[in-house]
Amino acid sequence: MNIRVFRTPSDAGIYAASMLERVITSSERPVIGLATGETVIPVYDALVNFVRCGLNVSHVTTINLDEYVGLAPDHPQSYHQFMDEHLFSRIGIRMQSTHLPNGVAPDLAAECERYNEVIRNHPIDMQVLGIGVNGHIGFNEPSHALITGTHVVNLTPETIAMNARFFSRKEDVPRQAITMGIQSILQAKQIMLLAFGEHKADIIYRALKDGIRTDVPASILQLHKDVTVILDRQSAARLGL
Numbered sequence: 269m270n271i272r273v274f275r276t277p278s279d280a281g282i283y284a285a286s287m288l289e290r291v292i293t294s295s296e297r298p299v300i301g302l303a304t305g306e307t308v309i310p311v312y313d314a315l316v317n318f319v320r321c322g323l324n325v326s327h328v329t330t331i332n333l334d335e336y337v338g339l340a341p342d343h344p345q346s347y348h349q350f351m352d353e354h355l356f357s358r359i360g361i362r363m364q365s366t367h368l369p370n371g372v373a374p375d376l377a378a379e380c381e382r383y384n385e386v387i388r389n390h391p392i393d394m395q396v397l398g399i400g401v402n403g404h405i406g407f408n409e410p411s412h413a414l415i416t417g418t419h420v421v422n423l424t425p426e427t428i429a430m431n432a433r434f435f436s437r438k439e440d441v442p443r444q445a446i447t448m449g450i451q452s453i454l455q456a457k458q459i460m461l462l463a464f465g466e467h468k469a470d471i472i473y474r475a476l477k478d479g480i481r482t483d484v485p486a487s488i489l490q491l492h493k494d495v496t497v498i499l500d501r502q503s504a505a506r507l508g509l
């Protein structure tokens with residue numbers, strides 16, 4: 269694993285965006301796996317700046333990790349809206365080239381199958397990942413077993429509590445999500461894992477240094493041959509670098 273530690277999330281975001289630029293400019297049909305959450309905002313801000321300075325993204329396909337069950341694409345807290353606000357609308361990417369699970373599909377099992385097909389048809393060149401304080405990647409929550417393909421997941425009380433900051437009423441926080449599975453994530457040719465802040469220091473240590481465990485889903489990344497971990501000093505504090 270290549271571990272890079274930056275002074276600020278914004279410096280780290282520029283580094284991550286340059287890694288994305290390399291993938292985008294080195295292929296005719298690049299496929300980027302995208303994440304949501306506070307962590308990736310500096311990456312998208314930097315990428316938007318690159319596009320404003322001339323980076324062409326018209327040939328890029330994007331595939332997001334997850335979406336809340338029960339939130340329609342136009343719901344303000346949906347991941348569709350997050351992506352639109354922080355990236356898609358700012359770089360004018362064609363909507364038909366972006367993929368997210370549909371959290372209000374009438375048949376969620378069929379939706380998971382449809383999403384697996386999308387991933388099969390678009391092998392991911394670079395997957396962007398954040399990490400939950402409980403070690404989740406996408407919404408693959410700590411469990412006795414990790415699930416390979418796209419699935420509906422019951423969010424853990426810890427994740428629901430963390431997500432509550434984005435909702436005005438506690439009872440509106442979604443209890444379930446559709447997430448890309450662990451095998452789909454591991455099949456990406458390259459992976460970047462980002463984490464910022466003191467509150468991520470412990471889980472970063474456990475994910476990178478403490479063996480591979482299903483109750484720390486991100487630790488499975490130790491098996492991938494091309495992972496870059498992008499941290500700030502606070503999240504790297506326990507690594508003893």
Ligand SMILES: O=P(O)(O)OC[C@H]1O[C@](O)(CO)[C@@H](O)[C@@H]1O
Binds near residue numbers: 305306334
């Ligand atoms: O970046 P945050 O807001 O700390 O969230 C951590 C992770 O949890 C998720 O929201 C769940 O998928 C990820 O998108 C994110 O990487």
